[in-house]
Amino acid sequence: MANTNSNPEDTFSVPLLSPEDVAVKAVNKRYEGLVTVRTKAIKGKGxxxxxxxxxxxxxxPETNLPKAVKLKCTLCDAVFSASNPSRTASEHLKRGTCPNFSSVSKSISPQFQLPPLASPSSYNHRKRTSQHVGCSSSSSPQFQQLVLSGGKEDLGALAMLEDSVKKLKSPKSWPGPALNKGQSDSAFDLLADWLYESCGSVSVSSLEHPKFKAFLNQVGLPGLSxxxxxxxxxxxxxxKAKLESEARIREAVFFQVASDGWKNRNCGHGEENLVKFMVNLPNGTSVFEKAVFxxxxxxxxxxxEVLWESITGICGxxxxxxxSVVADKYRAKALRNLxxxxxxxxxxxxxxxxxxxxIKDFIKELPLFKTVIDNCLKVGNVFNGxxxxxxxxxxxxxxDVELPGLIRVPTLQCDKSKTxxxxxxxxxxxxxxxxxxHAVVLDDSYKVICVEDPxxxxxAQMIQEVAFWNELEAVHSLMKLIKDMAEEIEAExxxxxxxxxxxxxxxSKxxxxCAKFRVNEGPAEKIVEKRFKKNYHPAWSAAFILDPQYLTRDASGKYLPPFKCLNHEQEKDVDRLITRLVSREEAHIALMELMKWRSEGLEPLYAQAVQVKQRDPGTGKMKIANPQSSRxxxxxxxxxxxxxxxxxxxxLFLQATSCGFKCNWPSMRWVCVQRNSRxxxxxxxxxxxxAAHAKLERRDFSSEEEKDAELFAMASSDQDDTLNDVFADASSV
Structure with a gap:
């Protein structure tokens, strides 16, 4: 591997950010985030x-560069750490440490001060006492503490509220209005749909939970088993779902089978698979076929054998x-043999x-990745061990509360899929x-450790070198680049x-x-080309040539197929594939028609109509308005x-991915538990x-875990959410 400290032609030589720049950038980011949070809060959103x-x-004071972020109390000018604003507020404002906060809180309008709840008896007692001494309700010091924006009438409402709270704490079961048989059947039917479509996320046994039975009783539904x-x-x-699926498959002249899940997964009972089979139809829809354990x-x-049995089971x-068959594994043998x-x-x-x-290829074959992984292991071993x-x-x-508790260290001896x-x-x-x-290795206590620990x-020396951070940033950038493209492929x-x-x-990316991070192009391009050839199929070239979406306009105004984008071997692949997919008698006719397509293409009016694009409201990207128009x-x-x-x-209707309906982890574990029971x-x-039939009808290809992760991520992005304040307080105890 090339020396990172050599001349500019070497792989990792040019520094991008100094350690000081990294630290300043982090401080500024923290400061801007807190300013944004405060601005929202002042507007009533925090x-x-x-x-x-x-x-x-x-x-x-020496460099005038920012070195830390602090919180300043605007009431007394005291300065605090900015790590946990919620805890600081509790200790400085609520507990009376701030000398000026009490005077400010007293000046707040009474409508913001909630008194302790009073019972009806205490309210009547105070009313009688007030009448006996001949004082008005407004002149009683005790009574003044209970006055709200609505006057003394609020006391009765508060007493009723207290009674309601007590009832909620110890609810008494009483039957709701009984539903007739039609209403009950309809309600249970919807409940069954929800239970089946949750596919293991909700246990069937939970239907007999006492609280759930009490809920059914409250809404007027009879008990169930x-x-x-x-x-x-x-x-x-x-x-019903099976009949609908079979009817849609029968209507299609031809179809593609997608098979996903051949890779082993550990669900607590050893290595288990749940292989899903779907049928992709020419109109762009998909139908679930079966799941095989x-x-x-x-x-x-x-x-x-399993793939062929599935094909014959669908169409006899x-x-x-x-x-066509598209699968996530066994490309080399099973798919090719079929x-x-x-x-x-x-x-x-x-x-x-x-x-x-x-990504795995780069980890195994690019020297830069090996260097970065070795360095990460050293950092993790010292800071975690x-x-x-x-x-x-x-x-x-x-x-900075957003940083991890410990550095996650890769275990390269683990399952390759996790590496x-x-x-x-x-x-x-x-x-x-x-x-x-940077702060840790510059601390005196760390320098003492360095004396005994080489x-x-x-x-410490590595962390203070610019080359280490440049290489780390390069690896992160490439992995994120490929990861983002993979996520887009899964979604699109x-x-x-x-x-x-x-x-x-x-x-191209x-x-x-390589140019941005001064990495030698040769080894990186070789790795990409090797993986490309491993995945390549002649149908890629043929479909690319036959799809009107990719027709290009020449000087004469014709819209012609992009043969110029193919190399010589890919052009041969187009000829070979087309002759294979037709009968022997039709092979020469198909090649003649291909020559005509190459020279004449498609009429400009139709070509332009096929290539019309519109902006996707979800992603903001321009996409073909009607994907079915090519076919x-x-x-x-x-x-x-x-x-x-x-x-x-x-x-042209064939999909290039096998991913479709995703079984959630509860359903995987559920199937694993049932594997010994026919x-x-x-x-x-x-x-x-x-569950799969319902999700495909809704064109919902995500899993419940992904939705929950997105929901939690959305909650954590709002730094002033009340839930976050609770978590912050809990973590500081």
Whole structure:
């Protein structure tokens, strides 16, 4: 590997940020965040105490650069740490430490002061006492404390409120209005839909929980038994969903089978798989077919058998209706063998898995990654393993509550599928606490440790070197680049015609990354090209050429297929694939039509209509307005291309990813528990089918875990949310 401290032509030589710049950037970010929070709070969208606190920057007297962020009390000018504003408010304002806060709080309008709740008896007693001594209610000092903005009439309302609170604390069960049979059946039907579609997130046994039964009683529903939801009602829901799915598949002239989940997962009962089979239809919709439970590592030939049984189970003897299989594993053998035996099929490996595997390729093959991972392990071992360093790290870390408790260290001996995620997490952790790491290694207590620990001394020197942070930033940038593209692929589920443009976009971004971080292009491009060839299928080139979306306008105004974007071998792939997908008698006709398509293309009016784009309201990106138009043009406007058209309409609807319906972890564990029970496993498969059918009808491809993570992330982004204040107080105890 190249020396990082050599001349500019070396791989990692040019510094980007000095340690001082990193620290200043972190301080400024913290200050700007607190200012934003205070601005929102003053407008009534945050915690009350921000009206009395103001973020300030503490500067270094020698360099005049910001070195810390503090909170200043606007009432008494006292200065505090900015690590936990909620706790500071409690200790300084609420507990009376601030000498000026009490006078300010007394001047607040009475409508903001809530007295202790009074019972009806105490209110009547005070009323009688007031009448007896002949004093008005407004002149009694005791009574003045209870006056609200509505006057003395509020006391009765407060007493009633107190009684209501007491009833809520110890509710008495009373039956609600009884529902008739039709209403009860409708309610239970909706309850069953929710239970089945939650697919394991809600336990069937929870239906017999006493509190849930009390809830049903409150709303006027009769009691129920969990057996009712695992018997005839489950069978009825499954049969209905199955009939709808089969009807939609029968209507399609041809289809693609997507198979996802071949990779092993540990759900607490060893290595288990739940392989899902979906049917992708030409109109762009998908239908769930089945979920097959697998245990242990699955051989390629067995996977081939399962795939073929699934195809024949869907279409019987009319196997030519299945024109493609896309799967997340076994591309090399199972898919290829099926394709060889059935010349009309195009079997593809999942693009999402290709991009994920590319990250692993960089980790294993690019020297830069090995260097960064080794350095991260050293930092993690010192800061996590040495108790004195760990204490010092926590002390300086208290300035920024967003930093991790410990640095997540990659365990490279673990399952390979987890390696990429663990490396990315480690790099992110170290980058996020750059300022803290600098502060720790410059502390006197750390210097004492370095005398006896050579590794601690090496880590201190490394953290103070610019090259370490440049390399760390480079690795993080490349992993995030590929990770973001993979997430977009999973969300957009691209078609086969989009594969070549996707990989060209990736190659261009990797080239830009090499230029930005002064990394030698050769090894990086070689790794990308190797993965590209491993995933490449001739259908990528053929679909790219036949898709009117990619037609380009030449000097004469014609819209022609982009053959100039293919290399010589890819052009041959187009010819070979087209002749394979038609009969021998039609092969020469198809090639002649391909030549005509190459020279004449599509009429400009139709080409422009196909290529119309509109902005996606969700992502803000420009997308093809009607993705189905590419296939429809071949079926309606290009009828003269009889043989080539048959190939085009079978290629252009094919999806390049196998991902679709996601089983949540509860359902995975649920199936694993039932794996030794034929009846239990059969019921679990039915519930998964119902849930998958409903989610695909809604075109909902996310899992409950992802939705919960997004919800929690949204909550944590609002720094003034009340829940965050509670968490902050709890963590400070």
């Amino acid at each position: 915690a009350w105490y921000w009206a009395h606190f103001e973020p300030i920057l503490v500067r270094n 969990r057996r009712e939801f695992l018997g005839a009602r489950l069978d009825s829901k499954f049969d 697998m245990s242990g590592s699955v051989p390629s030939d067995y996977a081939e 003897s009319a196997v030519r209706r299945c024109v 394709e060889i035996r059935n010349h009309w099929m195009v079997n593809l490996s999942c693009q999402l898995q290709g991009f994920v595997s590319l 040495n108790s004195q360093v760990r204490d010092s790290f926590h002390k300086f870390r208290s300035e 990429a995620a663990s490396v990315f997490a480690t790099v992110e952790d170290i980058l996020s606490c750059a300022r803290v790491l 590794l601690a001394s090496e880590v 589920r691209p078609l086969v015609a989009q594969c070549l443009p996707l990989w060209e976009e990736l190659k 990797v080239k830009d990354w 429809l043009v071949w079926e309606t406007c290009l009828k003269d291309f009889k043989c080539l058209g048959k190939v085009a309409v079978r290629l 009846v239990g496993l059969h019921r679990a498969q039915k519930m998964i089918f119902i």
